[in-house]
Amino acid sequence: SEVKREVVAHFEVKGTHWKAPWTHQLTFVLNVVFQLASLYYMVALRSPLLAVIHGLLRALMVVRSTHAASHFSFSRSPTVNRWVYRIGTVMIGLWSPTVWDLQHVVAHHIYTNEWPYDSDSAFPLKSIFPNQRRLWFHKYQHIYMWLVYCLTIPFVMLNSLRETVLGHQMLWKISYLLPGAMIESYACTFLCFVYLLCPFYFLPTSVALSLVFLSSVVSSLFFSLQFVVNHEVDGIVGTVEKPDTPGA
DSSP states (O other), X not given: OHHHHHHHHHHHHXXXXXXXXXXXXXXXXXXXXXXXXXXXXXXXXXXXXXXXXXXXXXXXXXXXXXXXXXXXXXXXXXXXXXXXXXHHHHHHTOOOHHHHIIIIIIIIHHSTTOTTTOOTTOTTTOOOSTTSOOOGGGGGHHHHHHHHHHTHHHHHHHHHHHHHHHTEETTEEXXXXXXXXXXXXXXXXHHHHHHHHTHHHHSOHHXXXXXXXXXXXXXXXXXXXXXXXXXXXXXXXXXXXXXXXXXX
16 A cells, blocks of 8 residues: 555656556557467468567567556556456467466565565576575576577466466465456466467468467567566565465
């Protein structure tokens, strides 16, 4: 409540609102239209250039509208936020909304960079904070992490599927508090795979694989490289007292 009061006061002083302006909302609509068009023509023309464009649009969907909607700041309408959030996660081919809520909205923003509460730093693939153990292979992480950065979105999508099936994430238990929430979570996860893998239905496997791979590498690099420089920095570690039995 104290943080919310300070945020409201900040925007009142600036004379602006904490919800996204109409220009941001327009970019979401244009992103959906152009992303679907680029996917269609990427398949129809077997075009690597359109695969690159498709990947860039997916990445922009991650860092702009989907992230904003997950924090209910895309629109003043809760319904619009909800649908933009779900459409965005499917078109990204990344998290299901339930997994993202737990990993980012709850864990990362409350227990920032605190292991094992916040898994955003991708431990044990890499160890970058003093509160994370150093394993023998971490001395090579400056080499192999470039491969991980190139495939961040497929890796995260598979991890999201794993956590949805297992029903927990790190120390957090996934709870579905609204009617139909579990079905919605599985449906979004399924549609993520359908959207990302649909070129395999229309194209030879080798061609589809190369185009999907190119789109995924572009979107993964765009997403992961902007993420690491503003999240994985010294001093950004949560100080909130830890619960004895975390849950959500």
